[in-house]
Amino acid sequence: MILISGATGNVGGELLRQLRAEGAAVRALTRDPARAGFPPDVDVVEGDFVTPQSLAKALSGVEALFLMMSGNEAAVLEEAARAGVRRIVLLSTMAVETRPDSFIGKVHQEAESAVEESGLEWTFLRPGQFASNTRSWAAQLAAGDVVRTPYAQVALPAVHSGDIAAVARTALTQDGHAGAAYALTGPAPITPVEQVAAIGEAIGRKLRHEEITPERAQEAMAAHMPAEIVAATLEFLGSPTVAETQALPTVETVTGKPARTFAEWARDNADSFR
Ligand SMILES: NC(=O)c1ccc[n+]([C@@H]2O[C@H](COP(=O)([O-])OP(=O)(O)OC[C@H]3O[C@@H](n4cnc5c(N)ncnc54)[C@H](OP(=O)(O)O)[C@@H]3O)[C@@H](O)[C@H]2O)c1
Structure with missing residues (x-):
């Protein structure tokens, strides 16, 4: 059971x-x-990482766990080990390698260290920017045909969540991935201007990108995100390191299928913008 x-x-x-x-x-x-709204035949169990005792029922009979970072890894992993879990695939971040001193890099490094110290078999997934972050533009697109973002021309190789999932699926179900840390990206860097055009194409609307200052973006993001996350996100979007701008072959190396483009993500998720 996974x-x-x-x-x-x-x-x-x-x-x-x-x-x-x-x-x-x-x-x-x-x-x-x-x-949650899962189909009726999904085996769904309630549990919360904040209270690891609440996970006992969910962990019963489980051999492999796909683990989101929670800040409470040591206690969660103790509960998992007690339940007989053997294999952990942790959703971490590329920032662990590219900006280890940032807030996001540090909290994920702590999660990785807890997993390593658990004594369980592990694989780390370290994606860069998610294509799905553009879902935050849905409200702007509900109000009109303009998307306003800072850093209009900064290109990052945004990764399709289905490709991160495909790497996770491989590491959870096949041997040979223990002790691996996979940096994951999409197949090519893409700018916000190009992302807006790809979403327009996917939903059949002519959209326009308008650049705003980082300060204005910060004000808008601060309404629904903690200040450290806003600062770290803007730093990542506006001043990526060379490594963060490079498309990597890891998705294809691990899964045997090439990483999907942002345009494919936009087509697969067009309903998010309709
Ligand atoms: N966005 C990026 O660009 C980026 C880049 C690199 C790495 N990452 C990593 O990816 C993660 C986000 O992944 P995502 O976009 O797939 O997630 P997401 O869509 O933001 O969803 C968060 C999930 O975490 C679950 N969750 C939250 N708190 C929980 C708790 N206390 N106990 C149990 N489950 C809890 C939620 O489940 P319920 O609400 O149903 O309980 C929900 O399914 C980040 O945390 C970060 O570690 C993100």
Whole structure:
């Protein structure tokens, strides 16, 4: 049995669909099954990383766990080990390598260290920027045909959550990935201007990008994100390191299938913008 945390989220949701499609025994973890909206035949169990004792039922009979970072890894992993889990695939971040002193790099490094210290078999997924971050533009697109972002011409190789999930699925279900840390990206760098055009194409609307200052973006983001995350996100979007701008072959190396483009992500998720 494979337990998927974050199963209502971008990556965990894709992972749940992919594992079910291949007939794997899989269970979804959520803090609120009633809100999760899974199909009726999904094995869904309530649990919260904040209170690891709440995970006992979800972990029963589980051999492999897809783990979202929570800040409470040591206690969660103790509970997992007690339940007999053997294999952990942790959703970490590229920032662990590219900006280890940043807030995001540090909290994920702590999560990775806790997993290493658990004594369980592990694989780390270290994606760069998610294509799904552009979902935050949906409200702007509901109000009109203009998307306003800073850093209009900074290109990053945004990764499809389905490809992160495909790497997770491989590491959860096949041997040979223990002790590996996979940096994951999309197939090519893409700017916000190009992302807006790709979403327009996917939904059949002529969209326009308008550049705003980082200060204005910061004000808008601060309304729904903690200040350290806003600062770290803007730093990442505006001043990427050379490594963060480079497309890597890891998705294809691990899964045998090339990483999907941002245009494919936009077509696969067009309903998010309609
Ligand atoms: N966005 C990026 O560009 C980026 C880049 C690199 C790495 N990452 C990593 O990716 C993660 C986000 O992945 P995502 O986009 O797939 O997630 P997401 O869509 O933001 O969803 C978050 C998930 O975490 C679950 N969750 C939250 N708190 C929980 C708790 N206390 N106990 C159990 N489950 C909890 C939620 O489940 P319920 O609400 O159903 O309980 C939900 O399914 C980040 O945390 C970061 O570590 C992101």
